[in-house]
Structure formats: structure tokens, C-alpha cells
Amino acid sequence: MAGVVIVGGGQGGFQAAASLRQEGYEGPVTLVGDEPGLPYQRPPLSKAYLKDGDAARLALRPQAFYAASDIALVHDRATALDRDARKVALASGRVLPYDHLILAPGARNARPPLPGIDAPGVLGLRTLADARALREALPGPDAPIVVIGGGFIGLEFAAVARAHGCAVTVVEAAPRLMSRAVSSETSARFRAKHEALGVALALGVPVTEVLTDPAGRARGVALADGTEIPGALVLLAVGVRPNVELAQAAGLDIADGIAVDAHLLTSDPAISALGDACSFPDPRTRQRVRLESVQAATDHARAIARRLTGRPAPYAALPWFWSDQADWKLQIAGLPPREETATELHDLPRGGFAVHRWEGDVLVCVETVNAPAEHMAARRLLASGPVTRAALAAQEGSLARLAKAG
């Protein structure tokens, strides 16, 4: 028996291995990862790790877990798939046979083709190695640094760097922060929050060039309107690209990620895919989506493990997400509406707030800041059925009360 081979030893690949054992799978499980060390969590890389530098705390499980669970960890890179022979070729020359293959290769940072982008001083943030380099490069108080990209990672880093005393400018081509993921109401609140922290924001104007000094090192960025912003450290945080090349070369269907069906199977029934690398049909929005979140990677992994151990079910988990920026915890339940018909902002006790996003009469997404009870209630309610305006209005807009009322 060849068992299950998992390509990608990140959040989803680890979870698939662990869940297979939890679900009682008894065959061989091999987890192939091309990063050094044990599988680890990425979210702290732009949060706690930048402050404390404690890499040991990032591991998803200690070394002993893998031996005790009979999960073979292989540090190598998968380079080719032979689907007919059901084999994965590794960079070392090793070949692993499989009965079922799970592709969990994640994503990599996007690198726009800007002049100067490869200059020393321009860093990304995806891996522990990236985070180490970024932490070491963080200059002292008052030194100017530039963040290209006003999404979650750029803003989380900006908040940490600002707390460190750096003079941070976030440059974002879109007219508002986190525009792909949150409502304009939440964007506006975060804009005010970052400005209050002392982060300078340059919104609505794209970067055209990374400026370099005579030695070729980054010294700042130039914007399309001619503005120059200084910074010897430039964080590039403009999104990611799914790692589809291995799947694509093997002839699997690709659609903004490795395309999977409602059971998270690729176009080859012996191969599943999960996490940042895959796009899947979301039953609520009836759209093919690709999500970059711990929730998606882990829930995909659990669903695949259940299918492989005889409990198949269409994937239907509710998407949720979080981001920590200074003392604000943003939590999102559901996906942004396709056609937003209304958005309501509710201020909550202790400085928190909630934004309800509606499509017609149905609540589809709830953004909260520092309101964990509302977030948890939103997750329960959105997962279990439609929430209507009338039902929520009867509880004065409180999701926690609506959940309690049953």
C-alpha cells in the first residue's frame, strides 16, 4: 500500500496528515515540504513573531507528534507528477508512489515588475525565513520605511513597525485599505486607526519604481504622481500567486488556483487539493473562490481526510478570517457580497464595532472589531441558515442576542 502523499508541509498539509490519523486512516502518510524545520503557523509572522522573534512557538506540533502519529516528514521539493503511474518525483531524485495525493503547495508572494524591485532592502513576508530577515532589517526609531500594499499583511506589519518607532508609510494603489476584503465602512475606520497610530498613508496612487542609492540599495519608492517616499526598508505586500505549476504541468485543471470540485477533488480523482493553492465552488455564493486563510486550509484538510476515510460530504464550511492590527482584532465571518445592497455600521461597547453586509434581505458577511462574541454568533448564524433583516432588527442588530434567541 502506497498510502497518502501530501505535497506542501504548511498549515493545510500538516492538518491533512493530522486529520487522516484522527479519522483513523491506517495506511502510510507522507508529508513532503520544501521549507526547513517543522510545519509552522504563518499568521504570527506578521504579528507576535516580529515583536518577540520566538520561532519555537510557531511550530504546529512538536517533532514527537510526527513519530507518535506515524507521519513521515520528508524535507524535499516535489518536482513532477506521473499521474498514470501515481508517483511524485522529488528534487532529490526520490520517487514516492501514492494511492491518493493531496496537493497543498500554498502560494508565493506576488512580485510586480517594477524597476528596482530586486534591490537589497526590498523584502517580502511569507515564510519564517522572510520574517527573520524582516525582523533583522527593522531599523531603529524614526527611520523611514515603506510598505507597498495596504492589505492585511502590509497593515499588520505597519502597526508593529510603528510600535517599534519607525516612521512608516503605507502606499496602496486602491483608494481604500483592504479593499478586496472589507467594506468601505471598515476600511475607513482602519484608515483613521492607522493615522492615529502615526502611520502615513498614500492611497489611490500606484508605485512606479523602487528608488535605489548609488550602491544599488533601496532608498524609497516613487509614485505615479511623482511623489517620492523615502525608506531604506521596503516591504512588498501586494498579494500572492497560488503555486499551481506542479499541477498545471501534470495537466490538472487550473482556474485561479488548482480547480477542485465540491469534494475538493481535482480533475484527477486520485488527487485532492486544498488551501491557498486551490479554487473551489463555494455553496453560499455559488462562485468559484480561492481563499487565503487558516480556516480554509484546515477545513479543506479535514474534509479531505473525512472523505478518504469513508465519510464524503460536499465542502460547505463557512469562511472566516482574522487580522490583528495594533490593539484592534478584525474578524470576518462570511464572504463579501457579490452585489452589496446595504451595509450597516453598529458601534458596540468598549470601542468595538460591527459591520453587517447584506445582499437583498440576507446577511452574507459580518465584520467585527474587538467584538468576539458578535463574531462567534455571526459564524453560528451564517453557517446554519439565512439571517433576515427582520430577525436581526427584532434583536436591535445584536447577533449574539439573535443566536441566544435561537
Ligand SMILES: Cc1cc2nc3c(=O)[nH]c(=O)nc-3n(C[C@H](O)[C@H](O)[C@H](O)COP(=O)(O)OP(=O)(O)OC[C@H]3O[C@@H](n4cnc5c(N)ncnc54)[C@H](O)[C@@H]3O)c2cc1C
Ligand atoms: C505573514 C502572514 C500572515 C497571515 N495571517 C493570517 C491571519 O491572521 N489569519 C488567517 O486566517 N490567515 C493568515 N495568513 C494566511 C495563512 O497563513 C494561509 O492561508 C495558510 O498558511 C494557507 O495554508 P496552505 O497549507 O494552503 O499553504 P502554506 O501554509 O503556505 O503551505 C504551503 C507549503 O508548501 C510548500 N511547497 C510549495 N510547493 C512545494 C513543492 N513543490 N514541494 C514541497 N513543498 C512545497 C511551501 O513552501 C509551504 O511550506 C497569513 C499568511 C502570512 C504569510
